[in-house]
Each structure stands twice: as C-alpha cells, then as structure tokens.
Amino acid sequence: MTAATEEITALPATALPATALVRAIRTGELSPVEVTEAALERIGQLDGSLHAFCELTADLAMSQAREVADALALGAELGPLAGIPIAVKDLIATAGIPTRCGSPAYRDFVPDEDDVVVERVRAAGAVILGKTTVPEFGYSGVGHSPISETARNPWNPAMTPGGSSAGSGVAVATGMAPLALGSDGGGSIRIPSAHCGIYGFKASMGRVPAYPGCRDERFPGISSWESLEHIGPMTRTVDDAALLMSVLAGPDPRDRHSLPAGDVDWVGATRGGIRGMRVAFSADWGYLAVDPRVREVAARAAGVFATELGCAVTEVDPGWDDPYQAFWSLVVNDTDLAGMRAMVATHGARMSPHLVELVTRGWTAEELTDGQTARKRLVNRMWRFMADYDLLLSPTLTVPPFPVHMQGPERVEGRMVASTAWLGFTLPINMTGQPAASVPAGFTRDGLPVGLQIVGRHLADASVLRASSAYEQAAPWADHWPPMVAGTGG
Template identity: 65%
Template structure:
C-alpha cells in the first residue's frame, strides 16, 4: 500500500471506515496494516502507545475478514482499529496503569468495555499511555516516555488519557477508549482537538476497574470514574456509545440506557431555543486570555448561528478542588497504596506518593462529601432553569511536557491542578458532558468547549455538540505531519 492510500485510510472516521469495511471497499487487515504502518512512522516521536500488540491485531483482523467473507454479522465496529487506555483491563495484554508497581502486570480478564468493543468487531491495537493510576491531567508517568501533543511535540496532550488522545489526533486509530474520573477524557480531547464524551454516571459499566479489591491503585475512584471514547467526530462518539452503553450486573452503579438513541442523537435537531448557561470561569478560576477569546467566540456560534438562548451565569459554589482530592483519597485503598509506596515510592510520581502518605482525617472525608452534596444541589437548581451549562474545557492551552500545570494563569499564581477545574464538577454530579473543539489559539493550538447536560440528558448533549460541529467544523484539520 502506498503512503497516500495508507493515509487516506488513517484519516477516515470510524463511522466511514466501518462502512467501507462492510461494503468490502477496505479489508480489516488493510485498515490495521495502514494504522500500524503510520504508527511505526509517527509514534516514536509521540509515544501514544505504551504496549502495542501488532501481531495480535493483525491476527484478529484476518479472522474478522474471514467472518465477513462468509457473510457473518460481526458487529458495528467490524475491523475498526482501536486503542485502549493503559488503566483499562485487557486480558493477556500488559496493563501497567503507568506505575512501577504494575510494570509487568497482565490482567486475567477484560474490562466490560473491552468485552463490548471486541464483541462489536473492533481490533485492539494496544494500550495507550496514561499517567500513574490516572492521578494527573498530563501525559507522563514513571514507566514509559512522556506522551506528546501532535499539534506541538514540545507540549503535553493533556491526560490522563494522554496516549488515547494523541493516537486519535494523529491518525493512529480513529477511536480510543479513555477513562475520566475528573476530566481525563475531556481534557486531552480539548488539548488535542478531539471529541471527548463522558456519559452520565452508570451509562457505561466499569468493571473490574475501580472495583477489584486485589489491586491497590486500580481499585479507586468508584463514585467518580467513567469510561468514554475519544474520537474525531460526534458521530463516532455516538457510535462508540451505542456499543459501550447499557447495564451489567457486575457494576452495581450501571443503569439502563433504553431512553437514549445513541446513533440518532447526533442529528443536531432541537438545538434552537435551548437555554444555555455560560460561565467563563465558574466564578473562581483563572483562565488564559486566549482560551477565553476562543470560547467566547464559540458561545457566540451557539447563540447567533444555532439560536440558543445564552446567559452568563455564576453557578454559585466555591472551588471544590480540596474536597475532590479528599474524595479521591477516601475511595482509595490507602492501606494497599501505602504498601506499594513503601516498596516502589522512589520510582512513583511524587505528588501521588505525597497524597498517599498524607494523614487524612475522617472529618476531611466527611467534609468532602458535604461539599459534594452542595455542588450537586446547586447544579440541580441551576439546571432547573437551563438545558446546558457551557464553559471552557481546560483553563489553558497545552503547555510544556513534564510538568503538572503552568502554575500561573493570566497573571495569577495558581495550584498546578487549577487549570483542570472546569471538568471535575461533572464527575461529582455524574452529569453527561462532552468536550468539542471550540477553535484554535493564535499559535494554532486546540481549545475545547465543555458542554454539560442535565442529569441523564446524554442525547441532548450529543445533539448540541453535533450542531456546533456542523456550524464550526473541525475534523478536516490535522496537525502538521499527520
């Protein structure tokens, strides 16, 4: 296959690629070979994949091709190459969680979402790089080289689903699975010019991740964690959700999804007249002026081009960042994690080690739950008036690789994590939320628009995202060299 044909396949959306495979225009093996060839060329500079499995991927592609040739129904993702975040369990494929403590760990079972994408005919290309146990919104960990942003390889792609975002943004697979406990799908989507969707809590079952008591670090974040897709288009996000969503008895938080027509949701209908609350800073966050400029313009598209009724709001809660950190600790196996820190702490991420060694009190944990209730209640009151809450996704554009955050935003000294403050409230409440490309800075870096819906209003979030996508298209834009 020549380079032009290869790159044409690699730039197809998952929806289009699946259609061409069904129509015998592209074989599953051709699709996988094209992506693996492109990965061999680009990934040495990006480090999107930490554990690639090319031989396994080719063998599966051949089997799927044979089944299609015999007229078998394989599934809606038949032959589509996909990356899986290194925090999501894959039977027989190393899953390190970005930690020295699990450097050689190979799970004995798949996560439910992996079962489902395999059942739908997808081909797993390998594991995508992530921060250690997902405790950072950047792209480096102590085990593998840092993942870099395809738009500028000196910069972070965001995280913790860093490799999943970098892979899709550079055409190393049309879709990837990420996980999102505080923005870890949506933040890297914003920094890489992608769609990152976090469905309402329970729409996508999570197991054994967050639940498996055998593995400290892997077993945390139970009431916060979501798994969702990173894609180039809203239609691809909806396609992935049609496969991922639905209850499973192994996840006690999972809920039915019969109220959502996932593939019909991105038709963009019904957006005119929606009541949209816009908060540029949630009342307390420092925001980079370029981010504010780009998102203000995107909100103007919602109002002027799409007919939404937009009002500026202050949601009315104080910064819940300290409470969020305490909730993470409260849902962590502190005993087990402290044991891992005693054994591997000299190689683990310093801020993670500090968090595990901190002597938390019961009052800090119960106070955090009260703060969470306040955010949930005030959000519910806000959303009784509005259909959507819109903000920036990240407070800053991509910044240098190797640090946790810029530390200074718009002239203000801030905590290293303050730039992620727009996303984690939707994890506290469990509301559906998506990041879509709002536009680009003057330096050509992506900026994300964060759209949050009412409780269980997943379809409306996708409709709004699709309507904005049509009004301000982005999927034709690719990083230089990709």
C-alpha cells in the same frame, strides 16, 4: 469511481471517521486487513516521537482483522465495530495484554480478564491496536509516568497532550486510531480531547459500566476513583462517539453504579437541531483564573450557539463555591490507602512524587466526610441551576497546552494557582456525574487547540450529543490535522 471511493483513496484509511470505515468495510471498498495495516503503518511513522502507545499489539490486531475479513467473506453477521481499529487506555484491563497503569508496582501485570468495555468492543468486532500512555494510576492530568516515554502533543511536541487518557488523545488526533477508549475521573477524557483538538464524551455516571477497573479490591491503585470514574469514547467526530457509545453503554451486574439501558438511542441522538435550547455560558464560573487566550476562543465558540444554532445564550456566574479541595478528598476516600501505602513502602522511590504525597498524607476523618458534604452541596446547587438551562458551556480547561515536564501551570492570569487548578472546569462534573463533552473550539494565535465543554442536565446524555453534533456542523473540525501529521498523508 464513487464519491466514497474517492474519499478513501485521497486519505489514509485511519484518517477517515469510524462510521465511514464501517461502511467501506461492509461494501468491500476497504478490507479490515488493509485498515489495520494502515493504522500500524501510521503508528510506525509517528509514534517514535509522540509516544501515544506504551504497548503495541500488532500481531493481535492483524489476527483480529483477518478474523473479520474471514467472517465478511462467509457472509456472517458482523458487529457494529467490525474491523475498526481501536486504542485502549492503559488503565483499562485487557486480558493477556500488559496493563501497567504507568506504575512500577504493576510493571509486569497482565490481567486475567477484560474490563467490561473491552469485552464489548471485542464482541463488536473492533481490532485492538494496543494500550495507550497514562500517568501513574491516572492521578494526573498530563502524560508522563515513571515507566514509559512521555506522551507529546502532536500540535507542538514540546507541549503536553493532557491526560490521563494522554496516549488515547494523541492516537486519535494523529489518525493512528479512529477510535480510542479513555477514562475520566476528573476530566481525563475531556482534558486530552481539548489539548489534542478532538472530541471526547463523558456519559452520565453509570451509563458505561466498569469492572475490574475501580471495582476489584485486589488491585490497589487500580481499584480507585469508584464514585468519580467514567469510561467513554475519544474520537474525531460526534457520530463516531455515538457509534462507540452504542456498544459501550448498558448495565452490567459487576458495576453497582450501572444504569438500565433503553432510554437513549445513541446513534440517533446526534440527529436534529437545538434551536430554542436555553444555554448558560461562563468563562470562569466566577472563581477560576482563565488564560485570556482560552477565554477568547471559548467565548467565540459559545457565540455560535446563539448566532448559528438558534439558542438563547446567557452569560452567567453559577454562584457555587470552588470544590477543588473537596474533590481530592473524594479521590482519597475512594482509594485503598492501606494498599497504596504498602505499595509506596516497596516502590515509593520510583513512583510519582505527587501520588506518594497524596496517599501518605495524614488525612483526617473530617476532611474525608467534608468532601462528601461538599459533593452533596454541589449536586444540589447544580440541579437548581440547571433547572433554568438545558446546557452549561464553559472552556474545557483554564489554559492551553503547556510544556510536557509540568504537572500544571503555576500561574494563570498572573495569579498563583495549585498545580492542578487548571482542571477546575472538569473536576466538578465528575462530582455531580452529569454528562459532558469537550468539542474543539478553535486555536490560540500560536496554534494550540482549545476545547469548549458542553454539560447537560442529569441523565440528559442525548442533549449533549445533539448539541455537540449541531456545533460540529456549524464549526467543523475533523479535517484539521496537526502540521506534523499532514506530511504523512493526513
């Protein structure tokens, strides 16, 4: 028996990294059908209490797995994700599969076309398990909506897994799926990755094209966040994220923001050390209220870059202003207010109150243009700051997971804060469009995950992946499973 076979028999298939599954499927040690059956069994064991999925596509998944198995038997050329189960966030369009976006207004919506990223993972041979739970239209950092069960954190089901890619985070953290697609307009890949103890990567704006999501004017609510949104991988390992990025990245004429391909070797980007890199660390960016438990864990993780990875780490106060209010004016400026207000007129009593308030408020032209000016100011301050550093580290979030019924904590460090101010580390990086990742940094003393955010310079995606991989090797996390999962073979 080979070492690889011993590893496979010791764990359920979906607990293995996607890169290991790719090898096992190609060598015949596992079949795509076995892997998909293992994923569906895992979902059946756990999802009744965690609600990662709002739409399970078991028949489709088995059909796709059989197609891969048949191609393998014929010796056909396989795509890079052939036979690998993947979960898709329910804000990402899937042809023929309901995409309800957590909203009563889209309860019966079935897209007639795939999002670009879904086209690409299908073409690469991935097996689509279903759609994952989101808050309404993604206008929240948690996991509850008016039309689906509330997603729950597998480390403590009384707590939120974060959002808006809530179900994707839960699916990967529990081994229901080795890969998941998330989207990130204000941190929505990084937030649940931090709260669920997994890896989440937001590439530079334009690396991964989006359409029809954010781009199709026919669909109010879905056609929002155009200048802020990113789509990307949520995984258990950095290599898995790089593998998925190799499929997702590259230009598409349907997305005017998409960048040319060719300047990043995604799979190779995780190789090599980061010794000598200049790294800035800030526990609060000079203005955020941060839970002391988060400060402690994040500071310890940042210390690894100096003590074990050979970086020159400097604790800093970046010196910019809090862009929190400006961020929300940018969201509104990207929103079809006329369409959303018409939707509220019909469905408002059943929609999320915070969303209704946001889109019905009387925004002034000055508030909206002030948001654009604030973004320019932040971008300029950021590139000047990053001229002295290769990476910027911070906590991913200001707090650890909190109870599921909340939009956010009302107090942090004894200070009253806005309900979404706990996202203060993630929002600005959507305004600048820089690459960023959340890596598992450790746990609070009561066993809740904390993430460390790694931010790179504009277009320095490879640096973020390489730094993430170096940190992963120094402080491995992929074998840490929630206690409730350990009892199911994880």
